[in-house]
Amino acid sequence: MKVRGTVVGEVTMRTVSTSAGERELAEVPVRLADGTTAADGSADGTATHDHDTDAATSTRSAVEADRPDVDATTVTLWGKWTESADVLEPGMELVVTEAERDEFRGETQYATTTDSYVVVEPSYLVDVTDVRNWVQCPRLYYLNKLSGVPLNYPVVTGTLVHEVFGDLLRGRDLDASIDERIEERALELGLLGESAESAAEDVRQNAAAIEGWLEQGRLSEEDDWRSEQLLISETFGLKGRADAIRRGAPVELKTGKNLRKEPRFKDKVQAALYALVLEEHGGSIDTGTLLYTKNSALDRNEETGDLTPAKDFSMGRGLLEYVLRLRNEIAAMEASGTVPTGKEADAKCEYCFERDTCMVVSGRLDQESKAGQVGQALPEAELDHFERFYRAIEEERREVHREYGKLWEQTPEERADDDRAIVDLEFVEARELDGGRWELRARRGSSGTAKFREGDLVLASDGEPVGGDAELARIERLDEDVVLTADEPVEVARIDIYPSELTTDRLLVALHDALLKGDERRKDILFERAEPEFESLDETFVGNNAAQDEAVRKAVGARDCALIHGPPGTGKTYTIARSVDAMVERGERILLSAFTNRAVDNALEALLDAGIDPDRIARVGTESGVRSDLQHLRLEREGDPDERVRALEDAQIVAATTATCGSRIMKEQSFDVALVDEAAQLTEPGTYAAINLAERFVLVGDHHQLPPVVQAENELVESLFERLVETYPDAGVMLDRQYRMNQRIQAFPSREFYDGRLRPATPAVASRTLDDLDGVSRSALPADRRDPVTFVDVPGDGERHTDAEEAARIADLIETYEAAGLDREDIGVIAPFRAQVSEIERRVPADVTVDTVDRFQGSSQEVIVVSFVASGDLDGPIFEDYRRINVGLTRPKRALVLVGDAEALESDPVYRRMLDWARS
Numbered sequence: 001m002k003v004r005g006t007v008v009g010e011v012t013m014r015t016v017s018t019s020a021g022e023r024e025l026a027e028v029p030v031r032l033a034d035g036t037t038a039a040d041g042s043a044d045g046t047a048t049h050d051h052d053t054d055a056a057t058s059t060r061s062a063v064e065a066d067r068p069d070v071d072a073t074t075v076t077l078w079g080k081w082t083e084s085a086d087v088l089e090p091g092m093e094l095v096v097t098e099a100e101r102d103e104f105r106g107e108t109q110y111a112t113t114t115d116s117y118v119v120v121e122p123s124y125l126v127d128v129t130d131v132r133n134w135v136q137c138p139r140l141y142y143l144n145k146l147s148g149v150p151l152n153y154p155v156v157t158g159t160l161v162h163e164v165f166g167d168l169l170r171g172r173d174l175d176a177s178i179d180e181r182i183e184e185r186a187l188e189l190g191l192l193g194e195s196a197e198s199a200a201e202d203v204r205q206n207a208a209a210i211e212g213w214l215e216q217g218r219l220s221e222e223d224d225w226r227s228e229q230l231l232i233s234e235t236f237g238l239k240g241r242a243d244a245i246r247r248g249a250p251v252e253l254k255t256g257k258n259l260r261k262e263p264r265f266k267d268k269v270q271a272a273l274y275a276l277v278l279e280e281h282g283g284s285i286d287t288g289t290l291l292y293t294k295n296s297a298l299d300r301n302e303e304t305g306d307l308t309p310a311k312d313f314s315m316g317r318g319l320l321e322y323v324l325r326l327r328n329e330i331a332a333m334e335a336s337g338t339v340p341t342g343k344e345a346d347a348k349c350e351y352c353f354e355r356d357t358c359m360v361v362s363g364r365l366d367q368e369s370k371a372g373q374v375g376q377a378l379p380e381a382e383l384d385h386f387e388r389f390y391r392a393i394e395e396e397r398r399e400v401h402r403e404y405g406k407l408w409e410q411t412p413e414e415r416a417d418d419d420r421a422i423v424d425l426e427f428v429e430a431r432e433l434d435g436g437r438w439e440l441r442a443r444r445g446s447s448g449t450a451k452f453r454e455g456d457l458v459l460a461s462d463g464e465p466v467g468g469d470a471e472l473a474r475i476e477r478l479d480e481d482v483v484l485t486a487d488e489p490v491e492v493a494r495i496d497i498y499p500s501e502l503t504t505d506r507l508l509v510a511l512h513d514a515l516l517k518g519d520e521r522r523k524d525i526l527f528e529r530a531e532p533e534f535e536s537l538d539e540t541f542v543g544n545n546a547a548q549d550e551a552v553r554k555a556v557g558a559r560d561c562a563l564i565h566g567p568p569g570t571g572k573t574y575t576i577a578r579s580v581d582a583m584v585e586r587g588e589r590i591l592l593s594a595f596t597n598r599a600v601d602n603a604l605e606a607l608l609d610a611g612i613d614p615d616r617i618a619r620v621g622t623e624s625g626v627r628s629d630l631q632h633l634r635l636e637r638e639g640d641p642d643e644r645v646r647a648l649e650d651a652q653i654v655a656a657t658t659a660t661c662g663s664r665i666m667k668e669q670s671f672d673v674a675l676v677d678e679a680a681q682l683t684e685p686g687t688y689a690a691i692n693l694a695e696r697f698v699l700v701g702d703h704h705q706l707p708p709v710v711q712a713e714n715e716l717v718e719s720l721f722e723r724l725v726e727t728y729p730d731a732g733v734m735l736d737r738q739y740r741m742n743q744r745i746q747a748f749p750s751r752e753f754y755d756g757r758l759r760p761a762t763p764a765v766a767s768r769t770l771d772d773l774d775g776v777s778r779s780a781l782p783a784d785r786r787d788p789v790t791f792v793d794v795p796g797d798g799e800r801h802t803d804a805e806e807a808a809r810i811a812d813l814i815e816t817y818e819a820a821g822l823d824r825e826d827i828g829v830i831a832p833f834r835a836q837v838s839e840i841e842r843r844v845p846a847d848v849t850v851d852t853v854d855r856f857q858g859s860s861q862e863v864i865v866v867s868f869v870a871s872g873d874l875d876g877p878i879f880e881d882y883r884r885i886n887v888g889l890t891r892p893k894r895a896l897v898l899v900g901d902a903e904a905l906e907s908d909p910v911y912r913r914m915l916d917w918a919r920s
């Protein structure tokens with residue numbers, strides 16, 4: 001049976017005499033999660049898919065851990081498992097598989113058996129490659145998290161060899177694969193100063209060994225290969241991508257040589273972890289294979305040793321248990337928030353390539369380390385900042401892991417309802433593409449409103465995203481059909497949101513770079529030790545708008561930073577374009593960034609409108625990320641390395657999302673100034689990713705609109721923009737003339753959110769109404785809809801996340817506006833919950849945009865209808881936070897209709913004032 005629970009007290013270690021001699025044991029007081037005491041019926045004793053344990057097991061709180069352990073049970077861990085007991089602390093979660101139950105002095109107890117596995121913090125999904133680092137030295141694991149994978153030649157060739165390996169498994173020709181893969185990485189090779197020819201030669205040397213080996217057992221039927229498999233383990237708390245699976249067993253590829261008979265230990269560890277996951281999903285693995293690509297390329301006269309590239313090893317039970325204990329050490333360290341010192345392992349610092357980095361990081365962050373420290377520790381405030389944000393980012397990582405957890409905790413229907421999956425796909429075909437990848441096509445059973453977008457990376461599966469045939473795939477098209485591209489021909493029946501840790505990984509690196517590599521002057525600003533300085537400029541940049549003019553002057557003249565606060569429709573994008581134009585004139589190199597691709601593209605469009613030469617611009621992003629009409633600005637990565645690198649380095653303006661700013665390629669670039677739009681939607685470390693690359697920075701945003709998108713409630717919710725606007729009011733300018741809304745529409749948001757400072761930019765803006773639109777006449781509307789702002793009282797139907805009555809009234813309203821001559825494309829409907837969005841979508845024509853506020857930020861419409869879904873006594877603001885309602889109310893240009901239950905809305909002071917305005 002499987003036992004799962006929370007550790008509620010100190011662990012007792014003992015040695016006892018048994019018939020088999022002296023044995024170690026650890027007694028762990030555990031409060032069992034609901035349902036675990038029931039005898040486990042499943043044959044393999046692992047899967048207890050119990051949804052109810054969620055709340056009890058996923059949140060560890062001090063309160064829980066401190067509760068008197070009246071209902072605690074003793075779980076005894078025998079033998080080597082005492083090593084895992086050693087890392088346990090109260091509050092941590094514990095799982096024992098195949099445990100035995102025992103009655104002892106009238107109490108039920110549990111103990112490990114010879115078939116048991118012990119898992120610490122199973123909901124923390126440790127990455128398999130992280131365990132490989134950890135086994136070399138725990139400190140190496142930590143350093144890798146902080147500094148990420150740099151752009152260097154071994155990393156790039158390693159990736160290329162892996163890609164070619166995958167291609168060979170898919171039956172591609174070696175030369176064709178090498179040529180194509182090298183071409184795809186032209187930009188990276190160019191940045192490293194490598195030629196395509198020499199890189200191809202290096203890859204070929206490595207790949208020849210693989211090819212030779214594959215030839216021997218040539219991809220026969222019974223060999224049953226597949227390349228790259230995403231593996232996730234619910235029981236063992238592991239995830240990773242195995243290089244290949246052959247006859248159900250893991251094969252790992254290592255670019256390098258190994259002349260011993262046995263695989264390297266750390267490589268075995270990695271393969272063994274994949275084997276554990278494969279066993280969980282029903283496999284039975286007795287061997288693992290490591291493939292050392294350099295072995296057969298060696299000159300046989302010079303080297304002696306075992307030259308076979310492929311080395312098999314037997315996957316003993318002892319090894320599997322050992323690697324799981326390693327995994328447990330990582331999970332426990334992350335849960336307790338400690339930093340490894342390197343003393344945990346017996347690695348020799350003298351031989352370590354990372355020794356210098358290790359010493360510098362220890363010195364700067366004042367951490368104990370086996371290698372010793374060099375350099376001066378950061379000031380107290382910076383150390384504190386680092387620790388707080390490190391913890392906050394790790395909390396965010398746990399939220400990502402929780403998303404993984406939902407893959408097995410939720411039923412397919414629940415996931416579909418939550419917009420986390422499309423589950424009713426009917427597989428149509430898998431078509432092989434040039435280059436060995438696959439195009440997968442499936443038909444949708446219903447038109448759900450899942451959050452998926454074209455270009456998203458998703459988990460495509462045969463219906464079982466964990467344990468079944470699943471692969472990462474990219475959405476190429478999404479209408480009544482779903483078209484995906486993937487490495488494997490999965491018979492796709494379902495797609496799920498892929499919980500990526502890339503963002504969290506990059507946040508940590510950005511934090512590290514900002515504090516440890518950051519310019520001192522910038523840190524003085526970030527740590528509020530110095531006032532930002534400005535060069536005084538006499539030029540006029542914008543003749544018809546004083547605030548914009550001042551903003552451009554600040555942006556251009558900033559020696560450290562400038563902050564442009566732009567309420568809705570006040571010409572943020574216009575001001576950015578003017579600023580960039582002026583910076584280009586001065587010969588500066590500019591990084592133009594924003595949280596979303598959409599905002600980056602909007603800014604670029606404005607630059608083109610302002611007459612900036614497109615040849616000066618390089619847009620860094622994927623093909624699906626960049627708007628189709630701006631593809632000509634996109635930096636091509638494929639081709640000739642020299643040409644590609646010149647295209648990037650000669651570009652005076654480089655535009656990319658902040659996430660992309662953290663990529664290996666962008667991290668090699670430097671700029672005079674970084675200009676970041678949507679800065680109020682970025683976390684602090686998210687903003688660092690862009691500003692780390694430049695001498696000075698300009699942040700543009702509005703902290704009264706949407707806050708940073710984060711799952712955890714912690715430091716990350718306040719943007720750097722907001723913090724700096726408050727700290728340095730003199731470095732900021734608020735744009736106060738809006739070019740969007742009729743005066744009536746603007747009145748309430750201006751008063752409520754901008755101290756009444758927002759005004760129409762021109763009389764024409766102030767007086768715009770629907771009558772200005774071709775073929776539209778307000779007189780054709782019912783009298784109570786003619787005002788630019790109106791309210792429709794619909795008593796709520798009592799449901800929490802939907803309101804069918806409101807949805808029906810909205811459908812009627814849309815007909816009314818259409819009858820008055822309005823195009824359906826000019827109407828937008830905003831609802832607070834996805835469920836209500838679906839409810840409304842079912843009733844209105846498809847060309848009316850219906851969405852949540854988050855999707856509307858940054859856009860505008862002629863007419864906006866807001867559905868409030870408010871009922872009862874409003875136990876919290878409906879749009880979660882007033883910033884969301886501000887966004888909702890400021891989208892329309894000419895008409896705004898609020899639909900909701902007046903009585904419920906009036907119970908909240910802000911909504912009451914809103915109703916007073918709408919009804920006045």
Ligand SMILES: Nc1ncnc2c1ncn2[C@@H]1O[C@H](COP(=O)(O)OP(=O)(O)OP(=O)(O)O)[C@@H](O)[C@H]1O
Pocket residue numbers: 542544545548566567568569570571572573574575739858859860
């Ligand atoms: N100084 C100006 N003179 C004339 N037109 C302007 C000026 N500033 C902005 N505009 C116009 O006002 C409109 C809104 O400007 P812009 O798109 O820059 O606003 P924004 O603040 O970026 O909007 P959002 O709040 O949606 O991000 C655009 O059509 C723009 O051309």
